Amino acid sequence: MGSNTLRFDGRVVLVTGAGGGLGKVYALAFAERGASVVVNDLGGDIKGDGKSTSAAEKVVEEIRAKGGKAVANYDSVEAGEKLVQSALDAFGRIDIVINNAGILRDRSFARVSDADWDIIHRVHLRGSFLVTRAAWNHMKNQKFGRIIMTSSAAGIYGNFGQANYSAAKLGLLGLSNTLAIEGKKYNVHSNAIAPTAGSRLTQTVMPQDLVDALKPEYVAPLVLWLCHESCQENGSLFEVGAGWIGKLRWERTLGAIIREKNHPMTPEAVRDEWAKICDFDNATKPQTIQESTGTLYEVLSNIDSGKGISMNPTSQKPSSSSGIDPALAIGQKLPPTVYSYTHIQPILYALGVGMSTKDPDHLKFLFESSDEFGCLPTFGVVLSQAAFMGGGLSSVPGLNIDFTRVLHGEQYLEVYKPIPTSGEMHSEGTVADILDKGSGALILLDVKTYCGKDLICYNQFSVFVVGAGGFGGKRSSPKAKATANPPNRPPDAVVTDITTPDQAALYRLSGDWNPLHIDPNFAALAGFEIPILHGLCTFGFSARHVLKHFANNDVSKFKAIKVRFAKPVIPGQTLLTEMWKEDNRIYLQTKVKETGEIAIAGAYVDLTSTVSNVQSRDAVQGTELQSDLVFEEISRRVKDVGNELVKKVNAVFQWEITKDGNTAAQWTIDLKNGAGEVYRGKVRGRADTTFTLADQDFMDLVLGNLNPQKAFFAGKLKVKGNIMLSQKLEIILKDYAKL
Ligand code: NAI
Numbered sequence: 001m002g003s004n005t006l007r008f009d010g011r012v013v014l015v016t017g018a019g020g021g022l023g024k025v026y027a028l029a030f031a032e033r034g035a036s037v038v039v040n041d042l043g044g045d046i047k048g049d050g051k052s053t054s055a056a057e058k059v060v061e062e063i064r065a066k067g068g069k070a071v072a073n074y075d076s077v078e079a080g081e082k083l084v085q086s087a088l089d090a091f092g093r094i095d096i097v098i099n100n101a102g103i104l105r106d107r108s109f110a111r112v113s114d115a116d117w118d119i120i121h122r123v124h125l126r127g128s129f130l131v132t133r134a135a136w137n138h139m140k141n142q143k144f145g146r147i148i149m150t151s152s153a154a155g156i157y158g159n160f161g162q163a164n165y166s167a168a169k170l171g172l173l174g175l176s177n178t179l180a181i182e183g184k185k186y187n188v189h190s191n192a193i194a195p196t197a198g199s200r201l202t203q204t205v206m207p208q209d210l211v212d213a214l215k216p217e218y219v220a221p222l223v224l225w226l227c228h229e230s231c232q233e234n235g236s237l238f239e240v241g242a243g244w245i246g247k248l249r250w251e252r253t254l255g256a257i258i259r260e261k262n263h264p265m266t267p268e269a270v271r272d273e274w275a276k277i278c279d280f281d282n283a284t285k286p287q288t289i290q291e292s293t294g295t296l297y298e299v300l301s302n303i304d305s306g307k308g309i310s311m312n313p314t315s316q317k318p319s320s321s322s323g324i325d326p327a328l329a330i331g332q333k334l335p336p337t338v339y340s341y342t343h344i345q346p347i348l349y350a351l352g353v354g355m356s357t358k359d360p361d362h363l364k365f366l367f368e369s370s371d372e373f374g375c376l377p378t379f380g381v382v383l384s385q386a387a388f389m390g391g392g393l394s395s396v397p398g399l400n401i402d403f404t405r406v407l408h409g410e411q412y413l414e415v416y417k418p419i420p421t422s423g424e425m426h427s428e429g430t431v432a433d434i435l436d437k438g439s440g441a442l443i444l445l446d447v448k449t450y451c452g453k454d455l456i457c458y459n460q461f462s463v464f465v466v467g468a469g470g471f472g473g474k475r476s477s478p479k480a481k482a483t484a485n486p487p488n489r490p491p492d493a494v495v496t497d498i499t500t501p502d503q504a505a506l507y508r509l510s511g512d513w514n515p516l517h518i519d520p521n522f523a524a525l526a527g528f529e530i531p532i533l534h535g536l537c538t539f540g541f542s543a544r545h546v547l548k549h550f551a552n553n554d555v556s557k558f559k560a561i562k563v564r565f566a567k568p569v570i571p572g573q574t575l576l577t578e579m580w581k582e583d584n585r586i587y588l589q590t591k592v593k594e595t596g597e598i599a600i601a602g603a604y605v606d607l608t609s610t611v612s613n614v615q616s617r618d619a620v621q622g623t624e625l626q627s628d629l630v631f632e633e634i635s636r637r638v639k640d641v642g643n644e645l646v647k648k649v650n651a652v653f654q655w656e657i658t659k660d661g662n663t664a665a666q667w668t669i670d671l672k673n674g675a676g677e678v679y680r681g682k683v684r685g686r687a688d689t690t691f692t693l694a695d696q697d698f699m700d701l702v703l704g705n706l707n708p709q710k711a712f713f714a715g716k717l718k719v720k721g722n723i724m725l726s727q728k729l730e731i732i733l734k735d736y737a738k739l
Contacts, residue, residue, distance in 0.1 A: 017101025019055025080130025180235030328398025353540025483602025
């Protein structure tokens with residue numbers, strides 16, 4: 001055997017029912033490739049009656065005669081633990097379990113007795129359960145295990161006279177599927193096979209020449225490969241025999257939605273849609289329960305919002321199997337949408353993307369009676385998203401896609417006029433192009449939004465449909481608005497901003513009702529630990545940061561924004577936007593501060609002009625101050641000691657940190673309320689003492705190069721409020737401001 005040979009040296013394999021037929025061939029093959037084998041066989045007849053030791057013994061002798069390692073076990077698989085104990089006693093471990101033992105009690109259904117039913121279930125299904133459970137924790141602990149369940153074509157397809165056997169055999173597939181999921185992270189894999197081979201079981205139903213021709217040796221190589229440490233296959237089902245191996249999977253029609261909101265669902269409606277329910281054209285192949293139930297969630301939310309998506313939107317057959325026919329779909333218009341709103345929606349949107357009355361210059365986005373009341377430019381996505389959210393895409397001929405597999409990939413927004421603070425907006429969507437990205441299809445959806453005849457804004461939604469690629473389309477498009485990478489230098493400005501735990505709950509009120517952002521069950525089905533923030537919410541935060549820093553919140557200066565959604569953000573995480581100015585283009589990327597992961601990438605905002613001299617000021621504001629690090633450290637230490645320090649100090653200190661004569665940061669050290677808290681920003685409530693000093697002086701103070709009293713008399717440290725309390729400052733600086 002060559003160096004590429006699949007070996008099992010050091011591995012311990014338990015093969016049940018290995019006294020003859022398939023099991024014997026598996027045992028011999030594993031032993032020949034270096035494994036230590038437990039040859040289990042009860043030695044009864046094919047109906048499960050009687051027992052003997054000779055079957056297993058003979059196989060063990062044969063293995064040993066060839067120089068292999070094997071021991072016999074004569075227990076029934078119903079004594080699961082004992083079989084595994086044999087492996088542990090003889091070889092000290094268990095790596096691979098082949099559940100193979102089997103008997104038959106064939107009868108036409110009416111004649112199946114209780115005993116016939118029970119013994120088949122006990123040997124096949126319960127036996128496999130007991131043996132595998134006994135081995136399970138050993139496999140988990142050693143982070144390696146391979147399990148084979150022996151199913152049968154009789155279970156998959158049904159077979160006359162085998163009701164009991166079919167039920168048990170398909171039960172084994174279900175068992176294997178779940179073990180595959182539970183074992184995955186421990187490198188414990190489970191697969192099911194449906195073999196066909198000549199043996200004493202098939203002798204009764206097959207002519208002898210076929211029994212001779214269908215050798216068990218044509219099945220064993222699949223079993224060995226599935227059990228090798230280099231094989232990653234898990235949770236699959238194979239048919240195997242005569243030298244052929246094929247894999248099976250489930251297929252599901254696109255189906256039909258029968259129910260309408262506020263209408264009873266009737267059997268007549270089912271009858272009328274029967275052809276569609278059973279039409280396998282463009283069928284999907286769900287691979288997980290999440291994929292399967294995801295459709296139901298989609299249906300629920302669509303019916304409840306009164307939209308009712310059609311799962312099989314067109315009678316025209318797309319030319320490709322992926323369900324996408326670019327020739328048909330490109331250029332198609334979506335049903336036009338109207339969005340009417342009052343001042344409430346822009347305010348709700350501004351709150352949704354993190355605006356706060358804490359910032360005085362946010363008031364013009366939050367208070368309808370303020371002088372310059374206006375909409376954030378990125379509110380433009382809200383105007384147009386109805387075209388896309390309302391299931392408009394599903395009405396496009398040539399776009400048969402699985403809506404549970406749609407991801408929002410990128411967004412471009414261009415604003416032509418300041419967005420009216422109330423009114424009626426008409427949007428027209430067009431499928432601009434469809435790209436074949438291999439792993440999926442990228443649909444470019446252009447939406448133009450008008451107020452009367454005036455074009456207000458243009459959006460390009462880039463929608464990625466996972467698994468819908470490979471239809472032979474082009475890979476790029478001149479119509480795509482491209483992302484852009486930032487210049488290769490440290491950012492010119494950095495802003496951090498905290499999202500609240502309810503950020504997504506608030507943002508969705510602007511019209512993106514996807515339960516992924518609020519419903520923990522739905523989020524779990526989509527593979528997230530908790531509901532995630534809307535990409536477009538992070539998008540709103542980022543745009544706001546640029547608008548404030550480089551346009552002084554003047555919305556008339558905002559022209560366009562492009563972003564790519566790279567990673568999800570969890571509500572409550574801190575966003576950190578890095579910005580680079582190159583003429584009127586501000587490149588940006590937004591990270592999750594806690595993890596350092598980039599959430600928004602390849603992004604830029606185009607402004608018509610930037611605010612004069614704002615750059616130098618922002619460079620100061622944006623650059624991380626040295627004192628920030630110290631405050632963050634104090635914050636950490638205060639968290640550790642909390643109460644104790646609150647008792648000692650019992651005061652609230654506000655800090656104004658200056659740079660080049662301007663206030664560059666505000667910090668609050670609250671050692672009065674609760675367990676104490678240190679946060680960036682103005683005091684919430686009342687400060688006992690307010691300190692003002694320069695960033696550098698603060699550092700000198702902390703490093704012990706500057707004495708607080710001296711600083712005070714030299715005018716470097718300004719103190720307002722209760723001056724006596726500043727004595728307690730030393731406690732904090734001495735013990736809690738270590739770098
Ligand atoms: P076989 O009868 O040659 O081998 C089965 C072995 O299991 C026998 O040696 C028997 O003594 C042993 N056994 C029965 N009950 C036991 C128990 N309670 N505890 C321990 N050992 C026990 O049959 P074959 O064909 O090799 O079948 C192996 C497996 O493949 C069975 O699960 C069978 O249902 C399955 N299968 C076989 C097909 C075929 O074409 N041969 C078709 C589909 C499935």
